[in-house]
Amino acid sequence: MLKTVLRQNSRLLILSLFFLVGIPVQKSIGQNKTEEKLNLAQEYYKTEEFDKALELYRDLSKNKNLIPNIHENYLTILLNKEEYKEADKYLKKVVKSNPQNAIYNVDYTRVKLLEKDTAAADKSIDTFIHQVANNTTKLRYCALYCIDLSLFSYAEKCYRTGEKNSDEIFYYELADLYAHWGKYDLMIDEYMKLLLIKPDQLEYVQMALQDRLLTEEDFELLEPKLLTLVQKNSNMTVFNEMIVWYYLQQKKFYGAFVQARALDKRLRLEGYKILEIGRLAKNNADYKNASKIFQYLVDRYKEYAVYPVARKYLIETKEAIVKSTYPIDKDQILSLVNDYQQIIDEMGITDQTGEALRNMALLQAFYLDEKDEAIVELKELINNRAIPKRLISQAKLDLGDIYLLKDDPWEASLLYSQVSKANKEMKIGHIAKLKNAKIYYYTGDFKLAQSQLDVLKLATSRTISNDAIALSMLISDNLNLDTTSFAMEAYAEVDLLIFQGKYIEALESYEQMLVDFKGHSLTDEILWEKAHLLIKLGKYEEALEPLKEILEFYGDDILADDANYLLGTIYQDHLNDKTEAMEYFKNHLIDFKGSSYEVDARKRFRQLRGDNVNKS
Known part of the structure; x- marks a missing residue:
């Protein structure tokens, strides 16, 4: 050539x-x-x-x-016409003239395979590899052509010969070969060998594994290998870092925490890596493990900069646990308020403790009926000149929420409008607009609510945009199908009762709506919200009925997969009925393919079945 x-x-x-x-x-x-x-x-x-x-x-x-x-x-x-004899004769002549040409030799081998003469094919490629055994460039070129033709075992011979006869490393090439071959176990081995001699390639290896291990089963091949490497190479940190990364990808936060503790001690990271893992656990609603991680930091790092942050996160995590455990335990709420008050008493009202004061005020207002005390505390925060504008805006939104709690929607709207004007193109400004739109919705002014929601549909925050779209669709779908707005007005009023924590009253109103507006397009929404209210009241057995009604009568509608998944979690997490839970998760994988709950439903089903799924 x-x-x-x-x-x-x-x-x-x-x-x-x-x-x-x-x-x-x-x-x-x-x-x-x-x-x-x-x-x-x-x-x-x-x-x-x-x-x-x-x-x-x-x-x-x-x-x-x-x-x-x-x-x-x-x-x-020639090959398309299956003229193998002619191809064989042609290539013999070409190879004879060009004995060290990889393309011609591999093509001759390919023809021998098509002629079903495996022995001749092996002999041909072995002869070529032997001829160029000390030429790593030709070996690499031959291997790449073999991979292109899916002749993976011959490519492997090329790379292994190169390894044997030179000082060059072939870990990158072999890992790539095994990825194409589908031998992910061997691919992982090559990447691990690479890290042993080049730990600085950690980020490259992580990206490659993330791109290539696409199924849960393949990704789980990593764990036993990494644990073995950590034990065998205790003098290296790269495998500790790898297994922390692995556990975080799998959302196994406690496992990541255990490995990060060893890294933290060795590298003297002063708790920051552990804090980050705790924060990720908290953000992913793994409050149980997040609480353990923050407690560890609070107990062991009192003299370090992470301590006040870990302490605040610990209380916030405990709060999340209390709020998601039904029925709400008021003694636990009082304990949280005391924890927040202790931080404020120790450090005063500062940028760092402002969030603690906000959280304390909201607990007092929404769970202890101490609205007036909460208003005084938030106003003190808002009038403190040392507090940054971002936190003041957030406190104003909280104050607006408490006025809405006190049935004073227009005072709430005034505060929301102030925040919206002061933060026009920022996320908090969009949140304020959404809250204002909800006030119009609660008070039955659906046209004004929709005009606000139409603007928010274009918000840069996906969460705000999705919330605006959902509420707008709820209004338009149910008003367009009805000659009056009575049902929609009644539904919005119950939504306000739920916001105000008046669950018994809201439940009674839903029951009445199911009678007064029988067969209305809002029925599935009412059943869904009714189930959630019953869960908040700790009535898990009763919550099953409305969810089953959704599946029976609205099985093709948008809430069906939500209802099916929630039924499974109630049976598993609260009623300890393994058989029923498995049935619902199994049905989810069959009837609701592509559902946003599919991954978690599969994981829960496998755990219930007894598969070796790490829950950490």
């Missing part, structure tokens, strides 16, 4: 010189005819006139210099 390119370049140089000095150049008649024949053959190939092209290629193949130009097309036609 290289000789041909050089020859062509030399010819161009000579022709250019002849042109410059005025010496006439004349091609031989034979050369012109050969070029015409070659061009015609290539044209026949392009237009898929393969029989005509084949005749020309047969003739052209007699000229050794033209082999690089015709090889690919000529061989493709």
Whole structure:
């Protein structure tokens, strides 16, 4: 190939010189005819006139210099026509003339395989590999061509020969080969070997594994290998970092925490890596493990900068646990208020403790009916000049929520409007607009609510945009199908009762709506909200009925997969009925493919079935 390119370049140089000095150049008649024949053959190939092209290629193949130009097309036609004998004869001659050309040798091997002569194929490739055993460039080129043809075992021979006969590493290439081959276990081994000698390739390896281990089963191949490597290479931190990364990808936060403790001590990270893992656990609603992680930091890092942050996160995590455990335990709420008050008493009202004061005020207002005390505390925060504007805006939203709790929607709207105007293009400004739109919704002014929601549909925050779209659709879908707005007004009023924590009253109103507006398009929404109210009241058995009604009568509607998944979690987490839970999760995987709950439903089903699924 290289000789041909050089020859062509030399010819161009000579022709250019002849042109410059005025010496006439004349091609031989034979050369012109050969070029015409070659061009015609290539044209026949392009237009898929393969029989005509084949005749020309047969003739052209007699000229050794033209082999690089015709090889690919000529061989493709022969193989497509299953003319294996002709291909065999042609390639024998070409290989003899070019014994160290990877393409020709691999193609000859390929033909022998098509002729079902495996022994001859193996002998052919082995002979070539032996000839170029000390030339890693040719070995790599041969391997890449083999991979392109899915001749993976031959590619492996090339790389292993290169490893054996040189000081070069082939971990990248072998990992790539095994990825194409689907041998992910061996691919992981090569990446781990790479980290042993090049720990600085950690980020590259993590990205490669994330791109290539696409199924849960394949990704789980990593854990036992990493645990073994951590034990065998206690003097290296790279495998601790790898297993922390692995556990975080799997959302196994406690496992990540255990490994991060060892890293923290060795690298003297002063708790920051552990804090980050705790924060991730908290953000992913793994409050049980987040609480353990923050408690560890509070107990062990009192003299470090992470301590006040960990302490605040610990209380917030405990709060999340209390709020998600039904019915709400007021003694636990009082304990949280005391924890927040202790932080404020120790440190005063500062940027760091402002969040604690906000959280305390909201607990007092929403759970202890201490609205007036909460209002005083939030106003003190808002009027404190040392507090940043972001926190003041958030406190104003909280204050607005408490006024709405006190049935004073217009005072609430005034505060929301202030925040919206002060933060026009910011997320908190959009949150304020959404809260204002909800006030119009609660008070039955649906047109004004929708005009606000239409603007928020374009919000940059996906959460706010989705909430606006959902409420707008709820209003439009149920108003357009009804000649009056009575049902929608009643539904909005119950939504306000739920916001105010008046669950018994809201439940009674839903029951009445199911009678007064029987068969209304809001029925499935009412059943869904009724189930959630019953859960908040700790009445899990009763919550099953409305969810089952959704599946029975609204099985094709948007809430069906939500209802099915929630039924499974109630049976598993609260009623300890393994059989029923498994049935619902199994149905979810069959009837609701593509559901946002599919991954978790599969994981829960496997855990209930007894599969080895790490819950950490």
